Amino acid sequence: MDKKYNWSKWLLAFIFAVAVITVYKTFDNLANVFGAIGSFINLLMPFIIGAILAFFLYPACKKVEEFFSRSKRKKISESKKGLSVLVVYAAFILIIVLAISLLMPRLSASVAEFVKRLPEYMDEINAFIITQAEKGGIFDFLDTNQIAQFLSFENLYNIFFRGNWNVYMEGVKGVTSTVASWFMGIIICAYILNERDSLFYMGRKLSGAVIKKDTMNKISHYVSEISSIFYKFFFGKAIDSIIIGIIALIGFIIIDVPYALLMAVITLLFNMIPYFGPIIGAIPVVVVTLLVNDIYSAIWTLLFIIVLQQVDSNIIGPKILGDSVGVSPFWVIFAILVFGGLFGVTGMIIGVPAIAAIRMLLLDYLDDKELQPKSVATKDETK
Numbered sequence: 001m002d003k004k005y006n007w008s009k010w011l012l013a014f015i016f017a018v019a020v021i022t023v024y025k026t027f028d029n030l031a032n033v034f035g036a037i038g039s040f041i042n043l044l045m046p047f048i049i050g051a052i053l054a055f056f057l058y059p060a061c062k063k064v065e066e067f068f069s070r071s072k073r074k075k076i077s078e079s080k081k082g083l084s085v086l087v088v089y090a091a092f093i094l095i096i097v098l099a100i101s102l103l104m105p106r107l108s109a110s111v112a113e114f115v116k117r118l119p120e121y122m123d124e125i126n127a128f129i130i131t132q133a134e135k136g137g138i139f140d141f142l143d144t145n146q147i148a149q150f151l152s153f154e155n156l157y158n159i160f161f162r163g164n165w166n167v168y169m170e171g172v173k174g175v176t177s178t179v180a181s182w183f184m185g186i187i188i189c190a191y192i193l194n195e196r197d198s199l200f201y202m203g204r205k206l207s208g209a210v211i212k213k214d215t216m217n218k219i220s221h222y223v224s225e226i227s228s229i230f231y232k233f234f235f236g237k238a239i240d241s242i243i244i245g246i247i248a249l250i251g252f253i254i255i256d257v258p259y260a261l262l263m264a265v266i267t268l269l270f271n272m273i274p275y276f277g278p279i280i281g282a283i284p285v286v287v288v289t290l291l292v293n294d295i296y297s298a299i300w301t302l303l304f305i306i307v308l309q310q311v312d313s314n315i316i317g318p319k320i321l322g323d324s325v326g327v328s329p330f331w332v333i334f335a336i337l338v339f340g341g342l343f344g345v346t347g348m349i350i351g352v353p354a355i356a357a358i359r360m361l362l363l364d365y366l367d368d369k370e371l372q373p374k375s376v377a378t379k380d381e382t383k
Contacts (some may be wrong), residue, residue: 042177049185053092054192059231060088061193085193093186103265110262114288121291226357233353240320241271244312251304257285258292267305271312273348274332278309331355 041048061084068080076083192199208216245268252260263285270281282305290298332352339351 045181046184046188049182050188050192053185053189054196055227056231056234057088057092057189057193058196060091061085061196064088081197082194085190089190089193096186103261106261107265110259114259114262117292124291222361225360229356229360230353233356236320237272237274240312240317241268243316243320244268244271244308248305248308251308252285252301255300255304256293256297257289257301259288263288273345274336274352275329276336276348278305278312282309331359 061081064087065080065084068076068083071077071080204216207219211219245264248267249260249264251257252263257263266284267278267281270277273280282302285305286298286302289301332355335351335355336348339347339354341347343350
């Protein structure tokens with residue numbers, strides 16, 4: 001009697017063999033794999049930038065859309081989504097244009113002036129070291145001739161620029177590509193915001209084809225919670241940093257810090273990094289003040305920055321941010337060090353809300369031994 005041949009075990013064996021070969025070839029060609037992944041990510045970079053911008057502009061669109069929905073004029077209420085995108089996007093572009101037109105010329109002039117006078121500053125550093133060594137000061141044990149030769153502007157120029165034109169050209173190419181990606185990303189952002197409902201619908205449909213409805217509801221809940229954490233942190237930190245930047249600019253002008261606007265912008269940007277950001281941002285400000293003015297001006301500048309950061313930490317920050325992420329200082333420092341080590345400055349900025357989101361997921365899992373949102377659990381219990 002003929003027996004039905006069992007093809008299933010041979011099919012599983014074939015799939016297993018293909019999987020083993022695929023894994024082996026992947027690890028055998030990691031450089032090519034990562035190169036292909038990097039090229040693919042660079043190709044999608046305008047869409048990634050557009051999606052990130054749309055993510056942060058989405059709450060404003062919802063608020064404006066709710067405002068237009070209350071209008072008594074039928075045409076306005078019916079076109080509320082398009083009008084909200086138009087208003088928010090126009091405001092966003094206006095802010096960018098104003099920032100570029102008002103800040104960039106002054107910042108560019110400050111950077112150009114600093115670069116122009118850099119040889120003078122390097123000569124002053126060399127003279128200071130040689131003077132201290134001659135007086136038997138702190139540099140007495142050093143070979144001042146070698147230090148002076150190394151710190152000379154010509155030597156530093158040869159190290160960083162001459163002979164490295166390929167690196168320089170690659171850097172210019174990278175900057176150009178980044179600018180183009182951001183330009184396209186800003187345009188794509190408008191389309192994402194305008195078509196957000198259809199994109200959400202498509203995403204839920206595709207996910208629903210492979211994910212159960214209950215699981216999909218849980219995912220939606222946690223996506224909303226994580227988005228809320230990121231919104232609260234970034235918007236609060238941005239407002240806080242802008243206030244600190246304005247106060248820093250006023251203070252720098254009063255105490256005659258050189259390139260006051262540039263130094264205030266540096267302070268503002270680094271203030272986005274919790275704990276370590278203000279310390280890192282203070283270093284170039286104090287060093288430039290020391291180079292351009294004198295040690296007394298640098299000391300006054302350092303004291304002003306310390307007072308400003310104490311005011312921010314104890315008054316301004318808590319008023320604006322509150323307990324927006326709900327993590328202790330230990331986990332904030334942990335997030336900055338770990339994410340900063342993995343992803344650089346970007347990781348230092350996103351590390352705190354990311355660790356807050358991970359903490360929320362872990363607490364929910366440890367409570368019920370599964371990811372079960374409290375609101376979902378309560379709803380299920382009432383049925």
